[in-house]
Amino acid sequence: MIKKIPIEELKPGMEVVRVADDLWHHLPYLYAEPGIIESEEEVARLRELGYRETFVATDEAAGKTDEAHLEQLLAEPRLDRERPVRTPFGEAISSAMVTYEDAMAHAMQIVQDAKLGRKMDFATSLETASAIVESAVSNPDTLVCLAKLSEFDDYTYTHCINVAAISVVFGEYIGMSREELVLLGVAGMMHDLGKTTVPARIINKPGPLTRPERDEVRRHPEYGCDILQRNSDIPAKVLRAVMHHHERHNGSGYPAGMTRKDIPAFARILSLADVYDALTSDRCYKNAILPNKALGIMYGMRDQDFDPTEVQLFIKCLGIFPAGSFVRLNTGEYALVFETNSREPLNPKIRIIMDREMKPIRTRDVDLTAPDGGDGPIEILECADPSAYRKNLMNYLTAR
Numbered sequence: 001m002i003k004k005i006p007i008e009e010l011k012p013g014m015e016v017v018r019v020a021d022d023l024w025h026h027l028p029y030l031y032a033e034p035g036i037i038e039s040e041e042e043v044a045r046l047r048e049l050g051y052r053e054t055f056v057a058t059d060e061a062a063g064k065t066d067e068a069h070l071e072q073l074l075a076e077p078r079l080d081r082e083r084p085v086r087t088p089f090g091e092a093i094s095s096a097m098v099t100y101e102d103a104m105a106h107a108m109q110i111v112q113d114a115k116l117g118r119k120m121d122f123a124t125s126l127e128t129a130s131a132i133v134e135s136a137v138s139n140p141d142t143l144v145c146l147a148k149l150s151e152f153d154d155y156t157y158t159h160c161i162n163v164a165a166i167s168v169v170f171g172e173y174i175g176m177s178r179e180e181l182v183l184l185g186v187a188g189m190m191h192d193l194g195k196t197t198v199p200a201r202i203i204n205k206p207g208p209l210t211r212p213e214r215d216e217v218r219r220h221p222e223y224g225c226d227i228l229q230r231n232s233d234i235p236a237k238v239l240r241a242v243m244h245h246h247e248r249h250n251g252s253g254y255p256a257g258m259t260r261k262d263i264p265a266f267a268r269i270l271s272l273a274d275v276y277d278a279l280t281s282d283r284c285y286k287n288a289i290l291p292n293k294a295l296g297i298m299y300g301m302r303d304q305d306f307d308p309t310e311v312q313l314f315i316k317c318l319g320i321f322p323a324g325s326f327v328r329l330n331t332g333e334y335a336l337v338f339e340t341n342s343r344e345p346l347n348p349k350i351r352i353i354m355d356r357e358m359k360p361i362r363t364r365d366v367d368l369t370a371p372d373g374g375d376g377p378i379e380i381l382e383c384a385d386p387s388a389y390r391k392n393l394m395n396y397l398t399a400r
């Protein structure tokens with residue numbers, strides 16, 4: 001439903017809608033720029049500008065329309081749409097790094113707030129998610145690279161941000177609007193907040209969990225919703241995504257055991273990003289799996305864990321060699337994949353960084369779709385495991 005409200009009642013996260021194209025011409029005090037309100041400052045600014053009223057979508061009606069729209073996008077993604085020109089990786093990476101570090105600081109803040117029972121700073125969550133969306137629109141490979149190569153110790157925080165970033169990259173790939181992407185990013189940042197309620201000795205236990213411990217971990221989506229519900233301004237869509245991010249396609253997930261048709265689209269997207277990041281990260285009980293192998297494993301989980309079409313779309317989005325992959329070439333050299341190519345997934349843009357003895361060399365960027373320079377074509381032979389060689393590749397993202 002669409003409702004007219006006084007500007008004073010406008011809150012971050014609410015969606016302003018334009019009801020009729022010409023109506024606002026006759027009502028100069030009606031604010032009618034469609035989109036999600038991102039902060040209290042924005043509301044204050046609108047008040048200062050003299051706006052008195054606006055039309056907003058109420059959660060129930062907006063929720064139903066949004067859900068139908070998202071289902072439509074996932075079934076028929078807008079892959080061939082006109083996109084803004086991508087900023088080259090070398091230019092986009094610096095601001096993506098700033099965004100990623102700011103997001104990390106915000107993740108620490110919201111985890112702290114959750115632990116101490118404080119009210120969440122939702123306005124800053126929206127700003128943080130907006131910055132992630134800007135990075136994804138500008139050059140999605142930067143975020144995928146950072147999600148893999150950033151070295152922060154605490155999995156809790158990096159996982160929040162990685163799930164937000166990867167979900168947003170996927171949402172951008174299928175053609176979601178910026179407003180939807182911002183809320184998806186917020187849901188990603190908050191999806192595991194409920195783990196702050198689960199005792200740390202269970203979360204960090206290296207060995208197998210006992211039945212009661214496992215049951216406790218499985219309550220984290222509900223705990224997360226309890227935490228978020230203390231904040232009246234968290235949209236229902238975010239709450240539902242947090243609640244259901246562990247539901248599975250065939251009904252084997254938790255907490256509700258929903259099957260595909262009932263799982264909200266946001267929750268299904270979070271679940272893809274969540275599993276990908278968990279598989280490709282080092283944990284106390286397992287080593288990281290290489291990105292391309294992780295995607296292979298996820299493909300094997302189609303029909304059980306994931307909708308088969310959606311997991312294939314996710315794999316297509318990240319590419320056969322996802323950005324951030326460390327690869328061995330037919331020349332014997334080693335390279336870092338920094339830009340994927342959806343038309344030719346075997347031929348991404350790579351930065352050659354080490355010789356066959358793994359000694360650092362003067363880096364050079366090669367577009368594998370381009371004709372070779374006379375020494376024969378360069379090909380990727382396989383993904384290599386940087387951790388097996390104790391290589392930290394982060395510096396190579398910016399070094400030229």
Ligand SMILES: [Fe+2]
Binds near residue numbers: 192
């Ligand atoms: Fe979770």
